[in-house]
Amino acid sequence: MSKEFNSGxxxxxxxxxxxxxxDPGERKFIKIGFLxxxxxxxxPDITIAYQSWGTLNAAKDNAILINHAMxxxxxxxxxxxxMVGPGLAFDTDKYFIICPNVIGGCQGSTGPSxxxxxxxxxxxxxxxxxxxxxxxxxxxFSDAIxxxxxxxxxxxxLGGMRSLEWAIEHPGRVGAxxxxxxxxxxxxxxxxxxxxxxxxxxxxxxxNGGDYYEQAVGPxxxxxxxxxxxxxxxxxxxxxxxxxxxxxxxxxxxxxxVESYLDHQADKLAKRFDANTYxxxxxxxxxxxxxxxxxxxxxxxxxxxxxxxxxxxxxDRLFPPRLQKEIVELTPTAAPLxxxxxxFGHDGFLIEVERVGEIITESLDLAAALGE
Numbered sequence: 001m002s003k004e005f006n007s008g009x010x011x012x013x014x015x016x017x018x019x020x021x022x023d024p025g026e027r028k029f030i031k032i033g034f035l036x037x038x039x040x041x042x043x044p045d046i047t048i049a050y051q052s053w054g055t056l057n058a059a060k061d062n063a064i065l066i067n068h069a070m071x072x073x074x075x076x077x078x079x080x081x082x083m084v085g086p087g088l089a090f091d092t093d094k095y096f097i098i099c100p101n102v103i104g105g106c107q108g109s110t111g112p113s114x115x116x117x118x119x120x121x122x123x124x125x126x127x128x129x130x131x132x133x134x135x136x137x138x139x140x141f142s143d144a145i146x147x148x149x150x151x152x153x154x155x156x157x158l159g160g161m162r163s164l165e166w167a168i169e170h171p172g173r174v175g176a177x178x179x180x181x182x183x184x185x186x187x188x189x190x191x192x193x194x195x196x197x198x199x200x201x202x203x204x205x206x207x208n209g210g211d212y213y214e215q216a217v218g219p220x221x222x223x224x225x226x227x228x229x230x231x232x233x234x235x236x237x238x239x240x241x242x243x244x245x246x247x248x249x250x251x252x253x254x255x256x257x258v259e260s261y262l263d264h265q266a267d268k269l270a271k272r273f274d275a276n277t278y279x280x281x282x283x284x285x286x287x288x289x290x291x292x293x294x295x296x297x298x299x300x301x302x303x304x305x306x307x308x309x310x311x312x313x314x315x316d317r318l319f320p321p322r323l324q325k326e327i328v329e330l331t332p333t334a335a336p337l338x339x340x341x342x343x344f345g346h347d348g349f350l351i352e353v354e355r356v357g358e359i360i361t362e363s364l365d366l367a368a369a370l371g372e
Contacts, residue, residue, distance in 0.1 A: 011216055011218075016106070027108050028051065029048070029049050032137065033046065037127055037130075037133045038132055039127065043103065048110075048137070048144075049074055049105075049108025052099075053097045054091075054094070060147060060148065060149075061149070062095050062096050063096045063147050064095050064098070064152045064364075065098060065153040066097060066098070066099040067154065067159030068102065068156075070157060071273060072159070073272075074101040075099075083353055083356070083357060098145075106276075112280055123213060126280060129283070131284050131288045132165050133284075135165035136169075138162065139170060149174065150173065150175065151175045151368070153166050153176075155177075156179075157181055160182025161288050163177040163182075164290055164327075176309065177309070179311065180356065181312070181316050183323035185288060185289045185290065185291065186286055186288040193230075193233060194283075197225075197282060198279050200223075200229065201278060204219035204275075210279075224263075224266030228265065231265045234318060236315045238343065240258055244256070244261065297326075304334075307334075307366050308327070309334075311338045311356065312324035313339070313344075316345050317346070318345070318346040340355045340356065
């Protein structure tokens with residue numbers, strides 16, 4: 001059994017989540033009420049944390065929604081550098097850019113580390129979410145802040161999944177969407193890899209079934225193992241070999257250099273993420289299937305009426321290019337597939353910002369042209 005932590009505060013050795021009472025930074029918060037989830041449960045009294053850049057014009061028709069990836073959060077400028085600002089792809093002189101932290105997250109929006117209506121943290125009681133639930137919460141959020149339609153909804157990875165849900169379920173709320181390194185349905189390979197990551201967290205002796213917030217130590221080690229596994233799928237085999245090969249780290253740990261690199265990635269995530277959120281969002285990605293209840297993937301894609309720009313990364317082994325090709329081939333409103341070449345795999349969207357920015361600009365031009 002883990003030693004109890006009785007100071008009344010949650011230790012940083014338990015979770016890297018942003019918690020009430022901490023410095024909010026640039027976060028803003030808004031209540032959106034309750035949400036009836038796909039599984040029939042209700043998530044009550046939802047708070048959404050968000051950040052924005054630029055100015056919403058009088059017509060309220062210059063808003064862009066950024067749907068962040070799994071371990072992203074509302075501060076886009078922290079995880080997607082050189083993309084938001086004057087003269088950049090998300091040009092703050094022209095557009096109002098907004099990014100809400102997803103429900104189930106751990107950076108201010110209602111999630112497993114949040115305090116439930118009974119005054120205790122949700123922990124294991126937090127309901128199972130799907131990607132559709134997340135998109136529906138974003139609709140309620142948009143209603144709450146008074147935005148009826150976005151010029152563009154754009155998202156990488158998990159964010160691209162949510163953007164597709166917007167296009168299918170709420171086509172009148174978005175002028176166009178841009179998905180980056182994403183898919184219409186989770187594959188067996190993805191589910192297999194994601195499930196191993198979930199197992200790593202749940203196997204940590206400090207997990208305690210998800211109710212670890214009052215302990216001195218949380219499942220940081222388990223989440224670190226999950227992150228190491230995940231990070232290898234975010235990058236490429238060739239990068240790992242060229243960058244690290246069989247080099248030793250050269251310190252007294254006896255580690256290979258690549259081990260040290262993965263340890264660093266795990267340590268970084270532990271400072272800003274929560275193990276229950278890792279599980280909740282990963283399970284949501286496993287559930288992703290735009291064809292569920294809609295006659296299958298092909299029928300769902302064929303029903304889309306808003307313009308779609310799809311970006312693929314040629315070395316992405318987590319979301320291989322065939323998955324983006326499927327979206328383009330089956331969606332009547334899709335522009336020709338855009339593909340960038342990168343040695344960095346799935347993470348290429350974070351690194352190849354100049355090329356990604358060009359495609360974002362194309363997407364905005366497409367949305368603007370159709371809106372004229």
